[in-house]
Amino acid sequence: MSTIRPSSIESSAFDIKGSSFTLLIFCLRTTQLPELEKQLYDHLSKTPDYFNFDPIVIDLSNINQTDVKLDFKSLINILRRHRLTPVGICNGSEIQAQIANKYGLGVFIGLSGKIKPKDTSTNSQPLNSDKTIELPSHLEKKKKETLSQPTKIITRPVRTGQQIYAQGCDLVVLASVNAGAEIISDGNIHVYAPLRGRALAGVKGDTTARIFCQCMEAELVSIAGCYRVLEENLPQNLQGEAVQISLNGEKLIIEPLLSRTTDNKRTANWQK
């Protein structure tokens, strides 16, 4: 593998930027780790791949009294065994924060509002509470995978040679996408200006993704890997017009955005 060196113009080898992520919180209600492991196993053994080493923050608000000792090393190992990646703690005591640091965990501060148990009975009997983690149904699991980042919005023209990727979200472009430019999204793509370059929606395999554009002049369109090179102009009612592009089986459907129901004949179908 080759190494990447900063170019002479970008003399700095790294940038530090602010960002925000949505993180799962693991609300710990016991320090008796064998019991924790048992309950985790009971809950997760049926869906072993539910967590995919998702980063989590351990909330210690229930066990931050000074006389409580917590074996961080074992806790981290247990969580990792269940495909969770602890990245930090919150609401812990000062001593807990110091120990957490020692084990490579960050301390999240300013997290207001303790994660409170849903009812008092679980609060008074933490060990008997039947859920340490709220286990979601299948529906909720799907929701978690598709809804993640906020939509990426681009306001300046996307020019030849530029590539924009909206990872895990929809992409909205408010300026032209010029020939030789590439816009890519895990979700849908909307272009409220001429689309002259390449547009690839649902690149991680979402076959329900669509491309919407106000002025269709694209070089290439693709949904979930099913692509079409538009070497020649589209029929008159589509070229330069507002269209939407969707996937029907293996077929890419390019159709006028507005007159879908009134005139089906004008819809152009293409096989990959």
Next chain:
Amino acid sequence: MAKVIVVTSGKGGVGKTTTSANFATGLALNGHRTAVLDFDVGLRNLDLIMGCERRVVYDFVNVINREATLKQALIKDKQCPNLFVLPASQTRDKDALHVEGVEAVIEELKKDFEYIVCDSPAGIEKGAMMALYFADEALIVTNPEISSVRDSDRILGILAAKSRRAEMGIEPVKEHLLITRYSPKRAESGEMLTVQDIKEILNIPLIGVIPESEAILQASNSGIPAIHKGESDVAQAYSDIVRRFLGEELPLRFVHRQKGGLFKRLFGGA
């Protein structure tokens, strides 16, 4: 505060050096102290077009390497006392340019000049990157043909991503579209892209259109920038561009075919 203006295009042969020479001369003729820098190290041309090639002793690379002072290398223009040329080296290549060296030269020039015009080489390699890196404003020189427009689009993308202003996250480089070698007649007949076509693709404000003209070639060969020949359409078009750059609002000329009788020809069709 001194302003750094890059004249760039991506594509070669579209009129960057001609534009740099005329634009810098125009600024100087308007009373502004101006320096014009040739970044085309190894293929220097600016000094030829400015008619000072025989007076080149030290060059840009000598200054960067501290083999000469800026004062020694700057060549005073024969026609305009406000105008100075910093020629490129003919014997070196673009690797002789580096960010720190170019920055030092530009910072020193900023103390003494109002406008610093950087004549970029073609391409998107080191010379072009160095020319645009410190720019505050950019003249994007474009011919009315599709490959030139495409290359200009690429350069605009680079300006928006790789210039110092972009890296520092401050106000982006101000972009101006300058169309050269335009023939209204051929554009009307569909042989060339029209001004409107180019504006639609590049989507940046138009600062002016230079008509295709034999006067350019004559001017280049004689080493006197065309803007000095006040009666020619090219000279007028470049003067308009300089005045627009300095804030005047002028109607666009030379974009429509000259038709009709003597009256219209005499007074110029807008």
